Amino acid sequence: MAINTDQLLDSARRLRAEIGGDVHDRLTASIYAEAEQIADRAVTQSGQRSRFDFDRTLDRILTSRRWGFPAMFVLLLGVFWLTIAGANIPSQILSTLLLDWGYTWLHQGATLLNAPTWLSGLLIDGVYMATAWVVAVMLPPMAIFFPLFTLLEDFGYLPRVAFNLDRLFHRAGAHGKQALSMVMGYGCNAAGVVATRIIESPRERLIAIITNNFSICNGRWPTLILMGTIFIGATAPPFLASFVAAGSVVAVAILGIVVTLLVSAFLSRTWLKGETSTFSLELPPYRPPRVWQTIYTSIIDRTLIVLWRAVTMAAPAGAVIWLSSNIYIGDMSIAGHMVSLLNPLGLLIGLNGVILFAYIVAIPANEIVVPTILMLTMTLGANLAGAQPGVMLELDDAQVYTVLTQLGGWTMLTAVNLMLFSLLHNPCSTTILTIWNETQNRKWTMVATLLPLGLAFLVTFTTASVARLLGWA
Amino acid sequence: MTVDNTVTPPSAPIAAACATCPMYNGAQLTRLGINMTDWDYVVALAGNPNTGKSTVFNALTGLRQHTGNWPGKTVVRAEGGFLYGDKRYKLVDLPGTYSLLSTSADEEVARDFILFGQPSVTVVIVDATRLERNLNLVLQVLEITDRVVVGLNLMDEAKRHGLQVDERRLARDLGVPVVPMAARQGEGIQALLKAIDEVARGMYATRPRRIHHRDPQLESAVAQLVRQIEFAFPGLPNARWVALRLLDGDESIERAVRDGTLGQLTQTLTPQPAPTIRLELEAVN
Numbered sequence: 078m079a080i081n082t083d084q085l086l087d088s089a090r091r092l093r094a095e096i097g098g099d100v101h102d103r104l105t106a107s108i109y110a111e112a113e114q115i116a117d118r119a120v121t122q123s124g125q126r127s128r129f130d131f132d133r134t135l136d137r138i139l140t141s142r143r144w145g146f147p148a149m150f151v152l153l154l155g156v157f158w159l160t161i162a163g164a165n166i167p168s169q170i171l172s173t174l175l176l177d178w179g180y181t182w183l184h185q186g187a188t189l190l191n192a193p194t195w196l197s198g199l200l201i202d203g204v205y206m207a208t209a210w211v212v213a214v215m216l217p218p219m220a221i222f223f224p225l226f227t228l229l230e231d232f233g234y235l236p237r238v239a240f241n242l243d244r245l246f247h248r249a250g251a252h253g254k255q256a257l258s259m260v261m262g263y264g265c266n267a268a269g270v271v272a273t274r275i276i277e278s279p280r281e282r283l284i285a286i287i288t289n290n291f292s293i294c295n296g297r298w299p300t301l302i303l304m305g306t307i308f309i310g311a312t313a314p315p316f317l318a319s320f321v322a323a324g325s326v327v328a329v330a331i332l333g334i335v336v337t338l339l340v341s342a343f344l345s346r347t348w349l350k351g352e353t354s355t356f357s358l359e360l361p362p363y364r365p366p367r368v369w370q371t372i373y374t375s376i377i378d379r380t381l382i383v384l385w386r387a388v389t390m391a392a393p394a395g396a397v398i399w400l401s402s403n404i405y406i407g408d409m410s411i412a413g414h415m416v417s418l419l420n421p422l423g424l425l426i427g428l429n430g431v432i433l434f435a436y437i438v439a440i441p442a443n444e445i446v447v448p449t450i451l452m453l454t455m456t457l458g459a460n461l462a463g464a465q466p467g468v469m470l471e472l473d474d475a476q477v478y479t480v481l482t483q484l485g486g487w488t489m490l491t492a493v494n495l496m497l498f499s500l501l502h503n504p505c506s507t508t509i510l511t512i513w514n515e516t517q518n519r520k521w522t523m524v525a526t527l528l529p530l531g532l533a534f535l536v537t538f539t540t541a542s543v544a545r546l547l548g549w550a
Numbered sequence: 551m552t553v554d555n556t557v558t559p560p561s562a563p564i565a566a567a568c569a570t571c572p573m574y575n576g577a578q579l580t581r582l583g584i585n586m587t588d589w590d591y592v593v594a595l596a597g598n599p600n601t602g603k604s605t606v607f608n609a610l611t612g613l614r615q616h617t618g619n620w621p622g623k624t625v626v627r628a629e630g631g632f633l634y635g636d637k638r639y640k641l642v643d644l645p646g647t648y649s650l651l652s653t654s655a656d657e658e659v660a661r662d663f664i665l666f667g668q669p670s671v672t673v674v675i676v677d678a679t680r681l682e683r684n685l686n687l688v689l690q691v692l693e694i695t696d697r698v699v700v701g702l703n704l705m706d707e708a709k710r711h712g713l714q715v716d717e718r719r720l721a722r723d724l725g726v727p728v729v730p731m732a733a734r735q736g737e738g739i740q741a742l743l744k745a746i747d748e749v750a751r752g753m754y755a756t757r758p759r760r761i762h763h764r765d766p767q768l769e770s771a772v773a774q775l776v777r778q779i780e781f782a783f784p785g786l787p788n789a790r791w792v793a794l795r796l797l798d799g800d801e802s803i804e805r806a807v808r809d810g811t812l813g814q815l816t817q818t819l820t821p822q823p824a825p826t827i828r829l830e831l832e833a834v835n
Contacts, residue, residue: 082807085778089796089804092771100768100798105651107763108686115759116682119720123712274645277654361600362679362707367734 132362136237140360145241152234153330156225157323161306164217165319171216175209199399207395210448211387215299219380222298226263227375231366235260240360242334249338250345250353251288252281259285259337262292266504267511269294274515280351286512287525288340290504291333296387296443300499301326303447307478308492329496336501340528348524387444394438394445395452402456416457426534427494427541431457431485436498441506446499451477454485490544494537501533579743581612582631582638589631589640591750594667596660596691597675598684599646602703604628605733606675606742607643634743637750642669648683650690651798658802664694665788666811670750673742675701678708678715678730688724692758693791698726699745706732725757760790771797783813 093100138144183205187197229235239256246253254276262269269289276282293301302322310322345351401412409417412434420430435449481487503526504512513522597603607613611630628643644663645656664672674691676684692698702717721728727745731738748754763769775793779786786792792812795803806812 082782082810085775085782086796086804086807088778089775089793090799092775093797093799096767096771096797101651103763103765103768104794104798107761107765108689111689111759111761112682112685115685115720115723118723119716120681121714121716123714274655364707364734 135363136360139234139237140240145237149238149241150327150331152229153327154323156222156229157302157326158319159225160218160222161302161310161322161326162319163221164302167217168213171213175213176206179209180206195403198403199396203395203399204392205395206452207391207398207445207448208388210451211391211445212384214303214447215387215444216380216384218299218302219295219384220376223375223380224372227371228366228368231364231371233361233363236360245338246341247353249342251284251341252276252278252354255281255285255288255341258289259292259334262289262294264295266290266292266294266508270508270511270515278351278354280349281354283516283521284341284344284349286515287344287521287528288337290508290525290529291337291340291500293330293333293500294443296505297499299444300447301329301496303477304492304496308489311478325496329500333500336532340532387442390442391445391448394449397438398449398452402453412453413457416453425541426537427490427544428498428537429485429491432491432495432498436502443499443505451480454480490541490549494540497540498533498537501529501536503527503530503533579610579740580633581610582633589638591637591670592640592642592667593746593750594663594669594672595641595643595675596664596672596687597646598648598677598680598687601646601675601677601684602733603643603646603675606673606701606703606731606739607641609733609736609739610743611641634747637747639746639750642667647687649686650694664691666815668815669695669697671697671699671746673699673701673746675703678702678704679711679713681715689759689761692724692726693761693794694788696756696758696787697749698756698758699742699749700724700726700728701731701733701738701742702728703731703733705730705738706735723759725759727754727756768797783815786812786815
């Protein structure tokens, strides 16, 4: 029985040398020959081909050099316009239900039960409000956006996006498949990071992992959509408002692609130098999307799962926010201390202390950034304005605008920079953990976390400075 | 092409009358989702990217793994279960790959599972409209394992493109069952289940096509190495494939030889093929 495994490997090596180095090519060649022979016998092509080749005609437009990008822009614009225009009414209904009625009922119930103020405050003003806001802000746009996006995916459009972007990724010294992991990141960056496994070269895979953050994920779309709607869309005449809002969100998404390419190019010319691999991407046929099934699965799989994640994050975050704004050290609450500590830095980059504090609270999940900002602005801002906390509850878009501009002192610059910061800042803790799992390398995990954060500060500082120099803000 | 898209089992009185009919068993699919303890058989689902593996996976398990019309969607393996007849099956959805030869992470996941996971059946889903390129993978899977079922998917699209695929010819050439399907429409799922069941129970004796390398030098090297491998790891089910990998200088297989992972394959081997191999070894000795 005693054959040594080393002996076995030795003779394999010897035989390989005898044959000559091209074993791999010879094996591949005989597999191909065999496959061709079998396929030839099994497949017959009938004479009459359909005269109108739908796929090829469509691809001629969607992947053409001239029309590929405009078509992509129009499709994205359409998706976001439907999302923003469609989410308006359900959003209002939900905020009336959850924030106005639900909140009042709960407080009445608490009074009936003689619950102590700290308890009802913690549970209703903290936990309930944060969760209710997350649901009201996120559910309607997500319930429209995800099915639409999934329909595009089911139809077969995403590989065309990858095809269009392939040339640009090549020029950036990255792998063309990065376009696919990038598109995956539009759902969730953690999933996008895992998807980079399709890239063979470790160098190009690292580039794809580090830049995946610039694909806007589920948790960040709502922030962008809200800012686009209440600040940017509102500057246009009403009949154009939702188009302008959608346009601003698409602009940020495209900026994300530009940043992905720039950072990839930067990395592949500095720390991650090397050859660019070639690959072939197969464009699948267009398939008529299965509308009902897609809507069903995208609502169950994406919308509700993302919403559930947001809710489970929002509930403890709500408690943290309430506690931090109701526990006093000296004459100020903990949140007050934090916010005034962060305020100078925040204002320097065109944001404010509340936003930066919200981003610290929201490290586990970007979904809760907007609710956190709103809650903190109202509690802290109300104190500044001398009003009672928790007066404005029926928050439709117009009232959110009032709260942010009047209590929070927001300007257009704040909104634009929040959109930019949301696009660029560090990945959420789940994604960071996934990056660590995939790379098993402390240094690259740090780079993937801190490089985006540094970029976010740099870009927002620049826009704030430029806006101030030109007298816009 | 067979069209059988009825999944609902007949109602109770009819069921009593049908119990002896072989067609009846075809309707006995119970989707177990992720509840899969104590399975009888493990089924691996392989195939090129974007051929509908996840659609088949969902149809069999009742799970709703996200499907998307683009290659490279599944990079980690998903698992689910179903009950067919009285047997419990665990189904593992592998990442889509064009080959098992190169070394990207997703191809390694697929290959390692087929090799080391030793599934009772490996189902290769192929795209009927791109048969030749898909067969490259089928042939490579057939080198590793005998127990293969080919799901000839997207037959509806092939028809739309004016292609006729002769599945019986294909089955004869490959030596394994070939099931025509249109998984998105639920067509062919029953026939696939039946084929999986037959191969798993050993009722369908497969005679897999092995790639013939018209290259005497290579073949004699393979023969030499196979003898040594079978001596070092008696009972290894795919010595020829291992020999080819070693000749190709495949580092992960070299590692598996060195650290004994490959040796373990001889112990967990399913009982059926073992005796014949032992006989051959005695002849060699």
